[in-house]
Structure formats: structure tokens, C-alpha cells
Amino acid sequence: MKRNLFIPVLAVLLAGAFPGCKPPPGKEMKIGLITPLSGDVKTFGESVKNAFEIAVEEANAKGGVVGMKIATFIVDDRNDPTEASNAANLLINQHGVKAIVGSVTSKTTIPVSDLAQRYRIPTITGTATNPKVTVADGKRKDYMFRSCYTDSFQGTVMAKFSRDTLQAATTAILYDASNDYSKGIAEVFRDSFARMGGEVVAYESYGKDDVDFSALLTKVKVAKPDVLFLPDYYNKVGLIAKQAKEKELKAKLVGPDGWDSPELVKVAGEAIEGGYFSNHYSPEDTRPEVVNWVKKYREKFGQTPDSLGTLVYDATNMLLEAIREADSDDPGKIRDALASLKGFEGVTGKFTMDENGDPIKSAVIIQIRDGKQKFLQVVNP
Amino acid sequence: MDYFVQQVINGLQLGFVYALIALGYTMVYGIVRLINFAHGDVFMVGAFIGLYTIERFQWPLAAVFVSAVVGCTVLAVLIEQLAYRPLRHAPKIASLITAIGVSLFLEYFTSLRQVFGPHFYSFPRPFPVVSWNWHGILVTNIQAVIFLVTTLCVLLLQFIVFRTKMGRAMRAVSFDYVTAGLMGVNVNMVISFTFGLGAALAGVGGVLYGIAYPQVNTFMGFMPGLKAFTAAVLGGIGNIPGAVLGALIMGQSETMVSAYLSSTYRDGIAFVILILVLLWKPTGILGTSRTEKV
Numbered sequence: 001m002k003r004n005l006f007i008p009v010l011a012v013l014l015a016g017a018f019p020g021c022k023p024p025p026g027k028e029m030k031i032g033l034i035t036p037l038s039g040d041v042k043t044f045g046e047s048v049k050n051a052f053e054i055a056v057e058e059a060n061a062k063g064g065v066v067g068m069k070i071a072t073f074i075v076d077d078r079n080d081p082t083e084a085s086n087a088a089n090l091l092i093n094q095h096g097v098k099a100i101v102g103s104v105t106s107k108t109t110i111p112v113s114d115l116a117q118r119y120r121i122p123t124i125t126g127t128a129t130n131p132k133v134t135v136a137d138g139k140r141k142d143y144m145f146r147s148c149y150t151d152s153f154q155g156t157v158m159a160k161f162s163r164d165t166l167q168a169a170t171t172a173i174l175y176d177a178s179n180d181y182s183k184g185i186a187e188v189f190r191d192s193f194a195r196m197g198g199e200v201v202a203y204e205s206y207g208k209d210d211v212d213f214s215a216l217l218t219k220v221k222v223a224k225p226d227v228l229f230l231p232d233y234y235n236k237v238g239l240i241a242k243q244a245k246e247k248e249l250k251a252k253l254v255g256p257d258g259w260d261s262p263e264l265v266k267v268a269g270e271a272i273e274g275g276y277f278s279n280h281y282s283p284e285d286t287r288p289e290v291v292n293w294v295k296k297y298r299e300k301f302g303q304t305p306d307s308l309g310t311l312v313y314d315a316t317n318m319l320l321e322a323i324r325e326a327d328s329d330d331p332g333k334i335r336d337a338l339a340s341l342k343g344f345e346g347v348t349g350k351f352t353m354d355e356n357g358d359p360i361k362s363a364v365i366i367q368i369r370d371g372k373q374k375f376l377q378v379v380n381p
Numbered sequence: 382m383d384y385f386v387q388q389v390i391n392g393l394q395l396g397f398v399y400a401l402i403a404l405g406y407t408m409v410y411g412i413v414r415l416i417n418f419a420h421g422d423v424f425m426v427g428a429f430i431g432l433y434t435i436e437r438f439q440w441p442l443a444a445v446f447v448s449a450v451v452g453c454t455v456l457a458v459l460i461e462q463l464a465y466r467p468l469r470h471a472p473k474i475a476s477l478i479t480a481i482g483v484s485l486f487l488e489y490f491t492s493l494r495q496v497f498g499p500h501f502y503s504f505p506r507p508f509p510v511v512s513w514n515w516h517g518i519l520v521t522n523i524q525a526v527i528f529l530v531t532t533l534c535v536l537l538l539q540f541i542v543f544r545t546k547m548g549r550a551m552r553a554v555s556f557d558y559v560t561a562g563l564m565g566v567n568v569n570m571v572i573s574f575t576f577g578l579g580a581a582l583a584g585v586g587g588v589l590y591g592i593a594y595p596q597v598n599t600f601m602g603f604m605p606g607l608k609a610f611t612a613a614v615l616g617g618i619g620n621i622p623g624a625v626l627g628a629l630i631m632g633q634s635e636t637m638v639s640a641y642l643s644s645t646y647r648d649g650i651a652f653v654i655l656i657l658v659l660l661w662k663p664t665g666i667l668g669t670s671r672t673e674k675v
Contacts (some may be wrong), residue, residue, distance in 0.1 A: 209599075216639055
């Protein structure tokens with residue numbers, strides 16, 4: 001048995017020993033995708049996978065990039081940071097990908113970004129909004145990019161919207177203390193809301209596995225906030241909203257882009273009716289890029305693309321554009337081309353990378369009415 | 382004052398759900414001295430049976446409870462016969478490790494796509510939610526159902542253990558299973574019955590949990606299982622009223638810490654209470670120490 005293993009092992013070792021040589025004709029451009037296809041945010045993962053596949057198919061139909069067909073490797077991270085690290089290791093060290101798209105949530109993308117930096121593999125996430133994804137301890141992770149705005153932007157936007165448009169004087173905030181995304185937005189929202197002259201009457205945290213919010217909601221109810229801000233993903237928000245309604249809480253519900261899933265209305269029912277959240281694009285927008293994209297996605301998957309899928313479509317296209325600009329499959333050159341990308345026309349807007357690898361772009365605000373997402377307004381940075 | 386009463390009611394809701402799970406831990410421990418870590422996962426299976434019978438078959442609530450009870454009982458008896466019985470005379474640590482193995486097996490096996498699937502599912506409400514407002518204190522019909530069903534279950538359990546022949550056999554086996562066997566008690570049958578009885582309560586608990594917190598997934602049994610186990614230890618493991626008391630204390634302390642301090646300290650303080658009680662009375666609040674027989 002040992003002898004049988006020897007030759008393939010040797011072949012793998014030899015193949016690994018000479019990376020980055022000029023591609024022979026017919027070689028593939030290997031790109032990995034890390035996305036949660038199961039677990040608590042699986043609808044995010046599925047639409048991200050769909051969008052990624054559309055973008056790659058389109059490029060392959062045009063003959064691939066820099067003369068190579070694109071080969072994809074898709075790994076499920078179950079929205080678990082450890083699984084996400086394993087996935088990145090697998091893609092980089094086993095499959096030898098030249099670039100990665102992913103992951104989806106901030107808590108999984110932060111470990112991925114550390115590995116991307118260590119192995120110098122250009123990585124772009126469509127959807128992880130926490131500032132720590134691209135910058136850690138004041139140090140830029142220069143192989144990491146994203147195609148969405150950051151939490152500090154969306155926290156500020158929602159605080160401004162609550163103060164100016166909803167005329168809220170007081171707010172209560174409930175967040176998941178174990179989730180970087182939730183905690184990050186909660187802090188920005190709290191500080192911005194207070195800076196704009198509002199009062200934060202309750203600021204409470206819960207744990208990842210909590211399902212009973214009755215004590216917290218009773219506490220919030222006594223404080224009588226105008227707005228209840230819930231920075232979390234749809235499953236948890238659905239549970240909280242439902243219990244808030246049972247406790248007869250009168251506050252308006254406001255949240256970030258984690259609400260963007262058809263599951264939210266399924267879990268929360270009427271309890272979420274009238275809630276507002278910030279998002280990255282609206283399928284009701286009439287720009288030709290948006291109309292084309294929505295049509296394409298509907299034809300293939302029979303449903304309207306959510307903003308996560310749309311952002312990943314943009315992220316994948318940005319990466320492919322950068323590979324074309326670099327005219328090489330060398331990870332270092334692809335990175336440089338991504339960093340200097342300017343005026344890229346995507347579905348979620350036109351964007352330019354800032355020095356942190358974060359794009360400068362606008363947000364939209366959506367309201368849930370009759371169980372559907374309705375486009376309300378665009379907010380510019 | 383309204384605020385305090387409202388929080389007491391919130392705490393009761395949580396405590397009653399913990400109690401249903403804690404009873405299963407405590408009974409099994411009382412009889413075979415085994416901490417059945419798979420118990421939280423049997424509870425999860427109960428919640429899923431509730432999900433299927435309500436959503437797919439739209440059965441009436443009573444039928445939903447009965448099917449969860451039957452399903453969990455069968456599952457627990459199977460687990461006992463396949464996993465624990467062969468190890469009855471092995472060192473205790475072997476059964477303990479097996480229990481952890483069964484727990485992980487249930488969690489991951491049921492999360493396969495062909496079984497329940499790895500996702501979060503929203504649990505349908507079998508009845509519309511109504512709430513009654515009494516001088517600013519809010520009680521929902523969900524809470525009423527939880528209080529009622531749990532109280533009935535505990536009374537029924539008291540009746541079985543202290544007023545039936547099987548209950549007397551259970552107490553005898555718990556006291557000394559070798560002697561009980563010599564006196565003609567079918568020890569294996571009594572042990573299976575105990576597992577089944579605990580699982581039946583977990584099945585009821587699973588459905589109630591699904592109704593109260595309408596979202597289920599295959600890993601949902603872990604946290605409530607851990608809390609209920611703590612409650613059983615707090616009340617005195619092996620003691621039935623103790624499990625209920627421990628669960629109610631856990632529910633109240635978690636709620637009150639969230640209500641008057643900060644939710645961040647919630648789990649920390651619940652466990653500090655546990656440690657203090659165990660320092661003062663190592664057998665738990667209602668537990669009785671028994672000398673190990675040689």
C-alpha cells in the first residue's frame with residue numbers, strides 16, 4: 001500500500017514545488033468561493049453561490065480571462081469561523097487557487113482575511129461589512145478587498161435615518177455580543193445617534209444561542225424607545241421581532257443589511273411589518289445594470305436576487321476585471337490591479353477602492369410592507 | 382412593581398421549560414447514576430416531531446404532543462438498549478463518554494440533508510397568540526399553555542413515581558438495584574421505562590419550546606440541555622422536586638440578572654449561584670447524600 005501512495009504523493013509535491021510559472025495553453029485560472037450553504041444564514045450562502053456562478057459562466061462564455069478558462073472551487077463554511085479557516089486553507093493549500101471570493105459574514109471573513117494575508121492570495125468579499133475585515137489593529141491587510149460599504153457607514157446612515165426621517169428622540173439597541181458584525185454596527189449606531197442629539201435608553205446584549213428575549217424586551221418596553229435597533233441576521237431578528245410584538249412593544253424596528261432575506265418575513269410574520277433596514281441595492285431600481293442583472297438572475301433561478309448575491313456578482317466581476325488588468329495569474333499582480341481599480345461600473349453602483357480596500361458607494365433604505373421589501377430612498381456617503 | 386411581576390412571569394416561562402428537560406436528567410441519574418448527555422438532543426427530536434406534525438400534517442395540538450411523546454420515548458428506549466445497556470457493568474466513565482457520543486451522533490446525523498437538514502426552520506404557531514393585559518402585566522396564551530402543560534406533567538410524574546407499582550419499582554432500583562433485582566424487580570425493564578419517561582417529558586418540552594421560541598435546528602438541544610442539567614444539579618440531582626426547584630431558580634436568576642443588571646452577566650451569575658449552592662450543600666438544595674456502599 002505504501003508503494004502505491006508514493007507516486008501520486010510525489011506528483012503532488014512536484015506540482016506544488018513550481019507554482020506561478022507562465023501558464024501553458026489550456027491551463028485553468030483557479031478561483032475559490034467560501035460561502036455558508038448550510039446553517040443559520042444559508043439563504044445568504046445560496047444566493048452568493050448563484051451569483052458567483054453567473055459571473056464565472058459569463059466570463060467563461062467569453063473565453064475566460066487572460067486566455068484561461070476559470071475553474072471554480074466552492075466550499076461551505078456553515079457560517080462558522082473555524083470552518084471558514086479550514087475552507088480557506090483547503091482552497092489555498094490543496095486546490096492552489098489564485099484568488100478567493102468570500103466569505104459572506106464578517107465573523108467568518110475575518111479569519112479568512114488573515115489566511116489570505118499570510119499566503120498572499122488576493123481575496124474579495126462581497127458582503128462582510130465589519131471594518132476589521134480589511135484593517136486589523138490599524139494595519140491594512142493589503143490582500144483583502146470588499147465590494148460593500150462598511151458597518152461604520154451603515155450604522156451612521158441608519159442613525160441619521162432614525163433621527164431625521166423617523167423623528168426618533170430615543171432608541172434601544174439589542175445586539176449579539178459574540179458577533180463582530182452585530183457589535184460593530186451597534187456601537188456605531190449608538191455613538192452616531194447620541195451625537196445627533198438622540199438618547200440611547202437601552203443598550204443590551206445577548207448570546208449567539210439565546211432564544212428567550214422576554215427579560216430584555218420587558219426592560220426595553222419600560223424605557224419606551226421610539227426606535228428599536230436590531231443589528232443581527234434575519235433568523236435572530238425574526239425571533240426578537242416576534243417576541244417584541246407579543247410584549248406589545250410599540251417602537252419602530254430598524255436594522256442593517258443582515259435583514260435581507262425572504263426568511264425574515266417567514267419567521268417574524270406581521271411582527272416585522274413596517275420595519276426599515278439599510279441595503280446595498282434595490283431590484284426596483286431602474287438603472288440598466290440593475291434591470292439586466294435582475295432579468296438574468298430571474299431567468300436562471302426564478303427569483304429576485306437579494307443584495308448579497310448582487311454584491312458578490314459585483315465582487316466576482318471586479319476580481320475578473322483586475323485579473324484582466326494584471327494580464328497574469330500571479331496573485332501579487334492581481335492584488336495590485338484590484339487596489340488601483342477606479343470607476344468600476346457594478347450593479348450596486350459605481351465604485352472606486354479607497355486606501356483600505358473598501359469601496360466608496362451609496363446605500364439604499366428598504367421598508368417591509370405587506371411582507372415585501374419596498375424601496376424607500378438612496379443615501380449617499 | 383408591574384415591572385418586577387412581569388419579569389417574574391418571564392422567568393417562570395423559562396424555568397418551566399428548563400424543568401421539563403431537567404426532570405429527564407434527574408430521573409435517569411437517580412436510577413442508573415448516568416448523566417445522559419444525549420437528553421438535550423432527544424428534546425431537539427421532540428421539537429422536530431412537533432414541527433412536522435404541525436406544519437405538514439396539521440394535526441391538532443393534543444395529537445402533536447402525543448406523537449412527540451411517543452417518538453421521543455421510542456428513541457430514548459432504543460438509545461438505552463443499543464448504547465447504554467451493553468455498558469451497564471463497565472466503569473461509569475465509559476457510559477459517560479458513550480452519552481457524549483450519542484449526543485454528537487444525534488446532532489450531526491439529524492443535520493444531514495436526508496434527515497432534518499442543517500438549517501434553521503421556523504416553527505409554526507399551532508394557535509393564534511392572544512395576550513391578556515391585567516393592570517399593565519402581560520400574560521400570553523403561550524405562557525398559559527406552558528404553565529398548564531408543565532404542571533400537569535410534573536403532577537403526572539409524581540403520581541407515577543409515588544402511586545404506581547412501576548414507580549415503586551423505580552424507587553427500589555434507585556435505592557439498590559442489585560437487591561431490587563433479587564426481590565424480583567425486572568431491573569432492565571425499569572431502567573428502559575425510566576429512560577422512556579424522561580424522554581416523554583423532553584418531547585413535551587421540545588414542542589413547548591418550539592411554540593414559545595418559534596425556530597428550531599438540530600443543534601438547539603445543546604444549550605437548554607446544559608442549563609437543565611445545571612438546574613438538576615442545583616436542585617439536587619436524582620431528586621424530582623429538586624429538579625423543578627432548580628429549574629425555576631435558574632429561570633428566575635437569568636431573567637432577574639437581565640432585568641436589573643446587565644444581560645452580559647446573565648450566564649455568569651447563574652453559574653455563580655450554582656457554585657455557591659454546591660459549596661454550601663454539595664448534594665444540591667434538596668439532594669440527600671448517600672454513603673457509597675462497598
